[in-house]
Amino acid sequence: MFPLPEWAPNVHPLIVHFPIGVLFTAALFDLVGLVLREQAFLRRAAMMLYVLGGVAVTATYFTGEAAADSVFLPTEANALLTEHSDLGHYVFYFFGGFAVIRIITFFTGLERMFLLRAALAVLGVAGLGLLTYTAEHGAEMVFRYGVGVQAVDSGPAPIAPPSDPMAAGPQLIDGGGWAWKPTRAAAWQEHMVIEGDLSSSSLRGGGEQDGARRGDVLGLTPGTGPVTVWFDHAMETAQIDAALNLDNFNGSVMFVHNLVDVQNYHFTVLTDGEMRLGSSENGDFYIMDTKPMAASSWHAYRVVSDRTHFRAYVDGKLITHGHGDTAPSGHVGLRISGVGTVLLDFMQVVPVR
Ligand code: HEM
Numbered sequence: 498m499f500p501l502p503e504w505a506p507n508v509h510p511l512i513v514h515f516p517i518g519v520l521f522t523a524a525l526f527d528l529v530g531l532v533l534r535e536q537a538f539l540r541r542a543a544m545m546l547y548v549l550g551g552v553a554v555t556a557t558y559f560t561g562e563a564a565a566d567s568v569f570l571p572t573e574a575n576a577l578l579t580e581h582s583d584l585g586h587y588v589f590y591f592f593g594g595f596a597v598i599r600i601i602t603f604f605t606g607l608e609r610m611f612l613l614r615a616a617l618a619v620l621g622v623a624g625l626g627l628l629t630y631t632a633e634h635g636a637e638m639v640f641r642y643g644v645g646v647q648a649v650d651s652g653p654a655p656i657a658p659p660s661d662p663m664a665a666g667p668q669l670i671d672g673g674g675w676a677w678k679p680t681r682a683a684a685w686q687e688h689m690v691i692e693g694d695l696s697s698s699s700l701r702g703g704g705e706q707d708g709a710r711r712g713d714v715l716g717l718t719p720g721t722g723p724v725t726v727w728f729d730h731a732m733e734t735a736q737i738d739a740a741l742n743l744d745n746f747n748g749s750v751m752f753v754h755n756l757v758d759v760q761n762y763h764f765t766v767l768t769d770g771e772m773r774l775g776s777s778e779n780g781d782f783y784i785m786d787t788k789p790m791a792a793s794s795w796h797a798y799r800v801v802s803d804r805t806h807f808r809a810y811v812d813g814k815l816i817t818h819g820h821g822d823t824a825p826s827g828h829v830g831l832r833i834s835g836v837g838t839v840l841l842d843f844m845q846v847v848p849v850r
Pocket residue numbers: 506507509510513514516554557558559560561562563564565568578581582583584585586588589628631632633634635636637638639644645
């Protein structure tokens with residue numbers, strides 16, 4: 498691979514313009530060739546440009562897949578990336594297949610039939626519509642939401658202090674979702690649904706990180722067996738932000754979302770030095786992606802569930818990424834199993850659509 502300029506987020510934005518330019522030129526040659534039928538070079542040029550365009554789309558597709566795993570997204574751009582990615586797949590299949598068809602029809606001489614030639618030209622123009630729509634989604638990510646642009650801060654919005662700290666549980670957010678910064682340990686018990694044995698929840702000092710004090714955080718100690726805790730607020734899509742410290746805990750901690758009941762939910766779990774992303778269907782686990790992940794000290798976790806796309810980040814870096822069936826509407830919470838105490842600084846959940 499050639500060296501990337503240090504300001505470039507990845508190679509995708511550097512090459513996306515190539516298939517767009519080449520494929521539009523190919524369609525132009527096709528259309529002019531319908532008028533100037535005797536000019537054989539127009540036919541040949543269109544075929545060669547469509548083949549070149551197919552190769553360029555393939556490179557764009559694979560660099561896009563890699564780009565999606567390297568960028569951190571502001572909340573509003575999550576759904577856009579999902580759509581852009583789905584459209585990118587269709588573009589790849591379309592122009593990959595179209596290049597093959599053009600080679601076959603050219604070398605077998607079938608293209609000399611005017612009707613077939615006209616049909617191919619029209620099909621190519623239709624493909625350009627799909628390409629334009631895909632590129633527009635990509636450009637909107639960059640120019641509206643600054644994806645891959647260095648100056649953007651995509652961290653969770655600061656959680657407003659609760660109006661009544663004594664009553665404070667999760668605060669509902671305008672536009673859907675909720676946020677919670679623990680100020681009273683008992684609020685956890687009062688406001689959350691708890692299934693299983695939660696031995697204790699207590700407020701403790703969060704210690705220091707990077708020279709700054711974290712303030713009070715919630716310590717969650719499970720009893721025997723797993724305990725699942727969630728806020729009763731069903732959502733179809735979700736971006737979950739939370740800060741956790743697992744230094745005094747030995748076991749597994751799951752972010753659960755799209756939770757219908759304790760047997761059926763999607764999750765991102767931190768366990769055995771790994772992060773795993775998957776779902777539980779009637780208690781059976783299905784894993785979509787697994788990556789090594791050392792969870793020592795405080796980390797900012799972000800889990801995104803957007804219909805069929807699931808991503809999990811640690812400190813702004815994507816760790817796991819998977820795809821599955823459309824996740825049902827469900828609640829968001831934590832499922833903890835093990836020995837010791839999990840420290841939770843805050844949790845914020847917003848829909849991504
Ligand atoms: C194959 C057809 C595709 C085309 C024509 C395309 C086109 C584009 C365009 C025009 C942009 C905006 C670039 C800019 O303005 O600088 C973009 C950005 C982006 N695209 Fe694609 N794309 C394709 C496939 C994909 C796929 C399959 C994915 C991921 C699954 C993807 C992920 C991204 C991401 C993350 C960005 C934001 C900029 C970055 O950091 O790279 N693209 N794309």
